[in-house]
Amino acid sequence: MISVDVIIKADYDEVCREAARIILEEWSRKPDLVLGLATGSTSLGVYGRLIEAYQDKAIDYSRVRTFNLDEYLGLDETHPHSYAHFMDQNLFARININRANVHRLQGKPRDIEAHCADYEAQIKQAGGIDVQLLGIGRNGHIGFNEPGSSLTSRTRAMTLTRETVADNARFVSPGESVPRFVLTMGIGTIMEARLVLLLAYGSNKSDAILRAVEGPVTASMPGSALQLHPRTTIIADEDAARLLSRKEYYRWAYENRDQMTEFLE
Numbered sequence: 001m002i003s004v005d006v007i008i009k010a011d012y013d014e015v016c017r018e019a020a021r022i023i024l025e026e027w028s029r030k031p032d033l034v035l036g037l038a039t040g041s042t043s044l045g046v047y048g049r050l051i052e053a054y055q056d057k058a059i060d061y062s063r064v065r066t067f068n069l070d071e072y073l074g075l076d077e078t079h080p081h082s083y084a085h086f087m088d089q090n091l092f093a094r095i096n097i098n099r100a101n102v103h104r105l106q107g108k109p110r111d112i113e114a115h116c117a118d119y120e121a122q123i124k125q126a127g128g129i130d131v132q133l134l135g136i137g138r139n140g141h142i143g144f145n146e147p148g149s150s151l152t153s154r155t156r157a158m159t160l161t162r163e164t165v166a167d168n169a170r171f172v173s174p175g176e177s178v179p180r181f182v183l184t185m186g187i188g189t190i191m192e193a194r195l196v197l198l199l200a201y202g203s204n205k206s207d208a209i210l211r212a213v214e215g216p217v218t219a220s221m222p223g224s225a226l227q228l229h230p231r232t233t234i235i236a237d238e239d240a241a242r243l244l245s246r247k248e249y250y251r252w253a254y255e256n257r258d259q260m261t262e263f264l265e
């Protein structure tokens with residue numbers, strides 16, 4: 001088996017359906033699943049599907065535990081641009097999650113280092129992350145690990161690149177400043193998740209997907225670290241996958257996955 005599985009779907013909607021299907025499958029094996037969650041427009045559609053699954057009684061979140069990837073420094077959880085607020089609005093308020101099982105990095109911690117170390121300890125205490133959902137920045141960042149982040153980095157504070165600040169400006173009202181400082185799980189933290197699902201759609205992500213999947217493993221492209229992860233699945237739409245050179249193989253392997261599974265059972 002290749003370490004990075006690539007699934008190419010026709011469009012964004014199908015990307016989200018596939019990701020939600022995999023999460024549901026993992027949950028059915030482990031109802032107290034530990035989910036690592038991401039923010040951004042890519043994960044929104046997955047959350048839509050996960051809410052639908054709850055409404056259809058296909059999933060019960062009462063024992064599910066969550067850890068969010070990152071947060072803006074300086075924003076408390078009621079701030080409309082905080083990732084805490086994003087998660088409440090787009091997922092937690094609409095499912096039966098037990099709030100005691102929701103973990104997130106604080107935007108205004110009293111002691112950043114202690115807070116980050118405590119977050120890592122909480123992940124360990126939960127038994128580690130079972131499924132980590134990820135998007136990818138145009139510059140290849142995962143979580144908020146900007147290019148140059150150590151591949152073994154742990155949860156810590158980071159300064160965003162100008163490019164990421166500009167990209168995130170779409171989430172804030174005109175005239176408002178975009179936060180430049182964040183807390184993020186490190187690449188080393190993400191690499192310890194048992195299953196990583198990285199999603200991408202749109203041609204503006206095609207270069208990042210090419211470099212993450214088929215480029216050299218380098219700290220200059222944080223997404224490429226996943227080539228060293230034992231169980232990563234990249235789900236991309238046709239536009240995001242358009243530059244991949246082994247596209248035909250990925251499709252072939254996906255079409256034949258059931259026969260492969262027979263050998264593994």
Ligand code: GLP
Pocket residue numbers: 038039040041042043069070134135136137141142143144164
């Ligand atoms: C932010 C988040 C990342 C996310 C990225 C891509 O920077 N911290 O976790 O992957 O945006 O965002 P989008 O999905 O909106 O393209």
